Amino acid sequence: MARKITYKQAINEALAQEMARDSSVIAMGEDNVGGAGAEGEKDAWGGVLGVTKGLYGRFGDRIMDTPISESAFIGAAVGAAACGMRPVAELMFVDFMGVCFDQIFNQAAKFRYMFGGKAVTPVVIRTMYGAGFRAAAQHSQCLYSMFAHIPGLKVVVPSTPYDAKGLMIQAIRDNDPVIFFEHKVLYTLEGEVPEGAYAIPFGEADVVHEGDDVTIVTLGRMVHFARDAAQTLAKRGIDCDVIDLRTISPLDEETILESVNRTGRLVVVDESSPRCNVATDIAALVAQKAFAALKAPIEQVTPPHVPVPFSDALEDLYVPDAARIAQAVTSVMEFKR
Amino acid sequence: MSATLTRDDLLRAYRTMRTIREFEERLHVEFATGEIPGFVHLYAGEEASATGVCLHLRPDDRIASTHRGHGHCIAKGMEVAPMMAEIYGKKTGICGGKGGSMHVADLDVGMMGANGIVGGGGPLICGAALAAKMKGTDGVGVCFFGDGASNQGMILEAMNLATVWRLPALFVAENNGYAEATSSKYSVACDNIADRAGGFGMPGVIVDGHDFFAVHEAAGEAIARARAGGGPTLLEVKLNRYYGHFEGDQQTYRATDEVKRIRETRDCLMLFTRRVSSAGLLDLAELEAIDRDVAAQIDAAVVAAKAAPKPTAADLLTDVYVEYA
Amino acid sequence: MSELIQKITMPKWGLSMQEGKVNGWLVHVGDTLRQGQEIVEIESDKIAGALESSVEGTLRRVLAQEDEVLPVGALLGVVAPAEVSDAEIDAFIEAFAAGFVPGEGSGADAGSRVQYAEIDGRRIAYTVQGDAGPALVLIHGYGGDKNNWLFNVDTLAERHTVYALDLPGHGDSDKALPADAGPAGMAQVVLGFMDALGLDAAHLVGHSFGGATALAAAQAAPQRVRRLHLIAPAGLGAEIDADYVRGFAATNSRKELGRLAARLFADEAQVTRALVDDLLKFKRLDGVPEALAAIAAALLDGDAQRMQLDLPPGVSATVIWGELDRIIPVAHATALTSAAVHVLPDAGHMVMMEAAREVNRLLGA
Incomplete structure (x- = not known):
């Protein structure tokens, strides 16, 4: 158990173990192998940031390079899933959802309902998201809320290597379409990951810091900032429950409500744009179902309602950080009626 | 022409075309009563296309269809009674009343759904063909789409991908001349949709969609090539629809008597009957017996659909996920 | 000086x-x-406990303040006789600080590295600590692992060579079980482990299901057992908390696991979120639910223990039990008439954690 690997390696290991276990698992995406049709090295890239590196050597043509035709290959993954395969397709950056969204939200998400419960579409769509990479407005967005809005999709946002592996294995074994969000800044994060295969059930939030004063609900990269803030605040005598949602559809309402009923204070931290995002959703949930417990207004820590800027000076201002989270927690603690 | 067609094949083909025609003609009548929810797009006039292609297919072959999908469903082997009930929005429908005319599907017979999104089936059928290839069966995937979808990016991307991956796929462009009310002469930038095949590295074939035998022969070649690992084909079937884009469309954009003229001179059932009877392959009495049988079957389907219960509140929340925590 | x-x-x-x-x-x-002697209360992210002194003498300095978080190996205090001057102690502390690198050379690190032995085609994980004195093999219970001995290993290693293994289906070992998933089958794995490590004979320390396993090993090969140390062992009577055994195998819910794990301790505060997290992580591994279910089936006959084991002639044994054990009743402690029996107050089923100092003393540390 003491072995440490990166978030990126954890995802790679999950894919490799599931491909070895189940021959219906296949993978595809732009440069997932890298070098298809060229004269040089095969497996030259293993994905644009190397997440699928090495799978070609082990599994050959079960991992495929695709043309830059997201509609075609994401849709092909959906179609193959409805025909008994378990494809894992990579939509390189989630910002590219615009060119293939029909296949995700009109086809994959709706087959089961439209077809009266007879379709099973076990497709996984892996996608990179998030700011902090100096990649500007079209390669940095945090769009998970848009997928969580669609009935029929499951939306997974792992924050650690352990979770990335277990949630990816669950995603592959799951019989519904799953959108799997990988934060590119987290790829190099190291953590303890068991060597064996394991699945983390969806809809089960993790509590990464415990406290009775304030509940911080967050996900993805923001979990790390929230924990940093909680550790700083603990030294000042403010104890925070930090809830890592892990999946936003399904959503672990029970863990959130149990915590807020105990603390009476809520700060939601979300890297996505502030209108109709995870933060507003959680705030609404708590306002509706735990209103009586609230001792202070709900605080939301999100980026401003602007596109992700390019310049490092601006991007650093854009992304929420531990200081902003600590400030929000302090303000709910100091609230007086 | 009929070297590969047995007497049973011919009887089957006729029964399929007649079933589609009867199904659609009856819907045309019933829709006007206001009892059918939503809207329907009828396939009447195009029967030879679905029938000529699907006669080559096995249950494990897959087709993807369009919003004008009833004909494809019937040709691929779906039962008419649950289809009719579905179109009426009843609990006994093939999809429990949750899909309706535009989403009627039966995966058990390889019918991956009518599709409310123009061009939506192209990528899906690449996936079906990929699954067949990966599993090492010689199954194929067939994508039916219209002249409207021939301008849709998803279809163009799918044809490129099918060749890149050398998929056992067939793209059937059913060019009925109109995308809603817009003529394909206006919206398709080249003379024929099949002309685009070269750009995707696959053979392009044009057939007369009123002629069952022409469709059957061309589709047979393409499907055999796909099964043998020879990759995809684009088959353009030029045909006509008798009714509007959807029921209620008065088709004022069409020439006066355009439909009447086609019905009288090029109707696929009429051409088929003339051909098989003049060649002495089937006699008219046999065909008339099929007509009576089909009419009774469709009538029974309509009666049953009207009498069937609607889904209830308990059905609203089911069938979204296989499992949801 | x-x-x-x-x-x-x-x-x-x-x-x-x-x-x-x-x-x-x-x-x-x-x-x-x-x-x-218990000298300072320490809490890791997984567990809280009291550090026992490994030295004797006068406590001259306390360097770690209450609530301070320090890396493993950091200097907490200094012990020295009166003749050592304060200046010398200051110099010692300064030299320590200059040479201390967190995460390096904490001594325990090398010894607690996980190693593997191949036994009947199965990978068995273990740690070895200490290199002096007779071999002591620690066998954890149902659903446990080698880390159950975390309060024991360091102390025991002062006078023993301590092997802590993971039984099949547990910890870092392979999850496939022997055909006989009960104590007799597991005993063959333990004996195979001793073969693989060249141990002709050893002290066998077994907890709960591991106790029954140790007893079964002694029956199979009495000459290889120097002494049996049975800690709240299974196999000495009919009664057992069958609901715990089956529930632990079946559940994937954090709440349910927490509720079940609480029964293991007299002091339920021992069941931290991190401890339950570790149990969850174990239970999620492929093959684990099946392995636990198989062991549960081998262990139980209805709601009672399936087998009752006797001490083979010529083998001497110590039986240690927590007075407040809620999994297997302390009344079973006297079942082996020739064994030395020690019942420890204020401790539950995980007596080697809750009364680590006493258990360590009884194990001959």
Whole structure:
């Protein structure tokens, strides 16, 4: 158990173990192998940031390079899933959802309902998201809320290597379409990951810091900032429950409500744009179902309602950080009626 | 022409075309009563296309269809009674009343759904063909789409991908001349949709969609090539629809008597009957017996659909996920 | 004079412990420490407990303050006789600080590295600690692993070579079980483990299901057992908390696991979220639910224990039990008439954790 690997390696290991276990698992995406049709090295890239590196050597043509035709290959993954395969397709950056969204939200998400419960579409769509990479407005967005809005999709946002592996294995074994969000800044994060295969059930939030004063609900990269803030605040005598949602559809309402009923204070931290995002959703949930417990207004820590800027000076201002989270927690603690 | 067609094949083909025609003609009548929810797009006039292609297919072959999908469903082997009930929005429908005319599907017979999104089936059928290839069966995937979808990016991307991956796929462009009310002469930038095949590295074939035998022969070649690992084909079937884009469309954009003229001179059932009877392959009495049988079957389907219960509140929340925590 | 100076450092409890929090000192500067005396309360992210002194002498300095979080190996206090001057102690502390690199050379690190032995085509994980004295093989219970001994291994290793293994289906070992998933089958794995490590004979220390396994090993090969140390062992009577056994195998819910794990301890505060997390992580591994279900089936006959084991002639045994055990009743402690019996107060089923000092003493540390 003491072995440490990166978030990126954890995802790679999950894919490799599931491909070895189940021959219906296949993978595809732009440069997932890298070098298809060229004269040089095969497996030259293993994905644009190397997440699928090495799978070609082990599994050959079960991992495929695709043309830059997201509609075609994401849709092909959906179609193959409805025909008994378990494809894992990579939509390189989630910002590219615009060119293939029909296949995700009109086809994959709706087959089961439209077809009266007879379709099973076990497709996984892996996608990179998030700011902090100096990649500007079209390669940095945090769009998970848009997928969580669609009935029929499951939306997974792992924050650690352990979770990335277990949630990816669950995603592959799951019989519904799953959108799997990988934060590119987290790829190099190291953590303890068991060597064996394991699945983390969806809809089960993790509590990464415990406290009775304030509940911080967050996900993805923001979990790390929230924990940093909680550790700083603990030294000042403010104890925070930090809830890592892990999946936003399904959503672990029970863990959130149990915590807020105990603390009476809520700060939601979300890297996505502030209108109709995870933060507003959680705030609404708590306002509706735990209103009586609230001792202070709900605080939301999100980026401003602007596109992700390019310049490092601006991007650093854009992304929420531990200081902003600590400030929000302090303000709910100091609230007086 | 009929070297590969047995007497049973011919009887089957006729029964399929007649079933589609009867199904659609009856819907045309019933829709006007206001009892059918939503809207329907009828396939009447195009029967030879679905029938000529699907006669080559096995249950494990897959087709993807369009919003004008009833004909494809019937040709691929779906039962008419649950289809009719579905179109009426009843609990006994093939999809429990949750899909309706535009989403009627039966995966058990390889019918991956009518599709409310123009061009939506192209990528899906690449996936079906990929699954067949990966599993090492010689199954194929067939994508039916219209002249409207021939301008849709998803279809163009799918044809490129099918060749890149050398998929056992067939793209059937059913060019009925109109995308809603817009003529394909206006919206398709080249003379024929099949002309685009070269750009995707696959053979392009044009057939007369009123002629069952022409469709059957061309589709047979393409499907055999796909099964043998020879990759995809684009088959353009030029045909006509008798009714509007959807029921209620008065088709004022069409020439006066355009439909009447086609019905009288090029109707696929009429051409088929003339051909098989003049060649002495089937006699008219046999065909008339099929007509009576089909009419009774469709009538029974309509009666049953009207009498069937609607889904209830308990059905609203089911069938979204296989499992949801 | 500095050779008279001894240090108290942050312990490493379990493989993943990197740092610990000082919850409070139980002794004061100027007190005379005895070996084994509980001197400071420490909390890791997984577990809380009292550090036992491994040295004797006068506590001269306390460096770690209450609530301070320090890395494993960090200097907590200094013990030295009166003749050592304050200046010498200051110099010692300065030299320590200059040479200390967190995460390096904490001593325990090398010993607690996981190793593997291949037994009947199965990978068995274990740790070895200490290189002097007779071999002591620690066998954990149902659903446990080698980390169950985290409060014991360091102390025991002072006078023994301590092997802590993971039974098949547990910890870092392969999850496939022997055909006989009960004590007799597991005993063959333990004996195979001793073969693989060249141990002709050893002290077998078994907890709960591991106790029954140790007893079965003694029956199969009495000559290879120097002494049996049975800690709340299964196999000595019919009664057992069958609901716990089956529930632990079946559940994937954090709440349910927490509820079940609470029954293992007299002090339920021992069941931290991190402890339950570790159980969850174990239970999620492929093959684990099946392995646990198979062991549960081998262990239970209805709601009772399936087998009752006797001490083979010529093997001497110590039986240790927590008075407040809620999994297997303390009444079973006297079942082996020739064994030495020790019932420890204020401890539950996990007596080697809850009364670590006493257990360590009884195990001959």
